[in-house]
Amino acid sequence: MHLPKLIILVAAAAVALLGATGAQPTPGSSGVRLLRTATGVTGLAADGSVAAVATGCGDWGYPVPHLFAWNPVRRSVVRMGTRRERKCDRGGVLEQAIAGHRLVWVPYQAGNYIYARLVTATVERPLSTTQLIEERTHHADSGIGDWVGNVHGNGPLLVFNTWSTCEWDPDTGDNPCPEGVPPRTFHIFDEKLWRIVGGRKRLLVASPDELAVLSVAAGRILVRRADESLEVRRSDGSLLRAFPFRRGEVRAALIDASRLVVLDHGSSLTWRVYDLVSGQQKRVFAAPGRAIATDVERGLLVYTVGRAVYVLRLADGRKVIFKAPVVRMPYPAPVQAQLEPSGLFYSYDVRREGRVRFVPFGEIRFR
Numbered sequence: 001m002h003l004p005k006l007i008i009l010v011a012a013a014a015v016a017l018l019g020a021t022g023a024q025p026t027p028g029s030s031g032v033r034l035l036r037t038a039t040g041v042t043g044l045a046a047d048g049s050v051a052a053v054a055t056g057c058g059d060w061g062y063p064v065p066h067l068f069a070w071n072p073v074r075r076s077v078v079r080m081g082t083r084r085e086r087k088c089d090r091g092g093v094l095e096q097a098i099a100g101h102r103l104v105w106v107p108y109q110a111g112n113y114i115y116a117r118l119v120t121a122t123v124e125r126p127l128s129t130t131q132l133i134e135e136r137t138h139h140a141d142s143g144i145g146d147w148v149g150n151v152h153g154n155g156p157l158l159v160f161n162t163w164s165t166c167e168w169d170p171d172t173g174d175n176p177c178p179e180g181v182p183p184r185t186f187h188i189f190d191e192k193l194w195r196i197v198g199g200r201k202r203l204l205v206a207s208p209d210e211l212a213v214l215s216v217a218a219g220r221i222l223v224r225r226a227d228e229s230l231e232v233r234r235s236d237g238s239l240l241r242a243f244p245f246r247r248g249e250v251r252a253a254l255i256d257a258s259r260l261v262v263l264d265h266g267s268s269l270t271w272r273v274y275d276l277v278s279g280q281q282k283r284v285f286a287a288p289g290r291a292i293a294t295d296v297e298r299g300l301l302v303y304t305v306g307r308a309v310y311v312l313r314l315a316d317g318r319k320v321i322f323k324a325p326v327v328r329m330p331y332p333a334p335v336q337a338q339l340e341p342s343g344l345f346y347s348y349d350v351r352r353e354g355r356v357r358f359v360p361f362g363e364i365r366f367r
Contacts (some may be wrong), residue, residue: 002357019121030058031343031360033072041347041354046338047088047098047153049073050123052080052178052346054093056333065307066093067105069123071357081119097160101152104160104196106149114140118148118160119337120199134162142167142178143186150213157216157235159204163191178208193223193237204237217296218257220276224250225296232260232276241279252293254301259314261296263287266315271301273314285317297339300364309337309346311364318366322359 017029035053043054053068063161067080079085080103094116104120118134121127123348138145143165150161169176170183193205193213205211209226216222230243230253243260250265259272259282273283288305295302301312309322324335327349337346343360 012202030287031358031363033075033157033219033358034075035068035070035072035356035358037354037356039352040333040349041336041352041356043093043096043331044336044338044345044347044356045097046155046340046345047100047155048340049342050098050101051330051338051358052096052098052103052105053347053354055354056092056098059179066107067096067103068099068104069098069126070331070356071123077283078123078126078164080105080121080123095149095151097151097153097158099158099196100156102153102158102196102199104158106151110140112140113137113145114146115179116180118151120196129199133196133199133201134160136196138165141329152216152221154216155219156236157219157221158196158202159213159216159221160194161186161191161211161213162194163210165214188226192234193209193221195235205233214252215296220255222253222260223257224253230262241277243274243279254293254296256296256298259296259299261293261301261314263291263293271312283314283317285312285314288317294337295339298341300339302337302344304335304337307335307348309342309344311339311366313366320364320366322346322357324355325350326354327351 002263012029026330029256037055039056041053042056045052050071053070069078070113091109094106094108099356101123101224106116106118108114108116116136117132120131136146136147136148138147146164148162165188166177167175167186177187178189188210191207193211195204214222216223221233223231228247229245234240234242250262251265254261258276260273260276262272264270264272268285269289271285272281274281290305291303293303299314301314303310307324310319312319332349335348343358345356345358347356
């Protein structure tokens with residue numbers, strides 16, 4: 001199954017609103033910026049010079065904002081969502097994405113069931129433009145039910161999936177799955193690919209089985225099929241190219257304007273770089289065992305290993321490493337990273353607070 005994948009010095013009033021102290025640019029790095037949040041960062045997405053930053057709940061369920069739109073270039077922070085989305089009542093944000101100045105996120109409430117809602121709004125008018133796009137519910141333990149997620153954005157393109165899951169037990173005789181699904185098999189079916197246009201959803205592709213969005217770039221959409229092959233589709237949903245991979249071969253996959261980068265789980269872990277149009281393999285690089293692919297932009301691949309963020313130049317294999325501070329806490333949020341033409345965003349926890357650091361593109365220097 002695929003599960004949903006989660007300040008610059010400001011005035012005193014804004015600091016009180018965020019529930020955290022401000023921060024200033026790192027000394028000696030003129031363009032580097034730092035966003036401080038009162039609780040840990042649970043999700044990060046970026047497009048252009050704006051990052052969508054999701055945070056967790058504070059102690060004792062204290063209500064805190066859950067989603068920010070942060071522009072380190074303009075030094076602005078906008079709190080997104082209605083008051084309903086800002087309550088920490090066994091809930092939070094499952095996923096987030098941004099395309100241009102429009103954000104989409106999935107706030108949820110948890111109990112015996114997960115109640116997920118896909119919501120969108122613009123940075124300029126976060127309250128008056130907030131719209132509900134989709135609602136789905138699934139069982140918290142088994143995962144059986146209806147899902148919404150896989151939200152991704154880039155430029156004018158903002159997409160997401162809806163899908164259903166089932167598993168039938170022949171001992172009970174209750175079979176909620178489509179015909180032909182083997183017994184005791186967790187199955188994904190009725191997956192749809194949607195695009196958000198002007199605050200409304202538009203159906204692009206409907207599939208009887210899996211059609212999961214993995215990445216978007218330059219008007220193209222990368223999806224994974226039920227047999228774990230990959231497809232690149234245009235912004236209208238039409239097929240551009242299929243990449244036939246075997247089951248268990250692909251650990252992760254990303255696209256930029258001209259490349260498909262696959263984390264290949266073969267006899268050894270490798271990064272494989274393919275031309276997006278011709279389908280030809282161009283380069284192969286060794287990958288660390290704990291690598292988590294996060295983004296690719298302008299020929300630079302970004303991945304994390306523990307508390308470190310790696311930027312790998314695909315033209316020659318040279319790389320640079322950004323290290324997050326080591327923290328002594330039971331379950332720190334994983335380090336996340338996004339790369340845009342404006343620069344690198346990466347998030348990490350510091351004690352019970354969160355940080356997002358921005359490094360301008362021109363200050364990413366390779367050894």
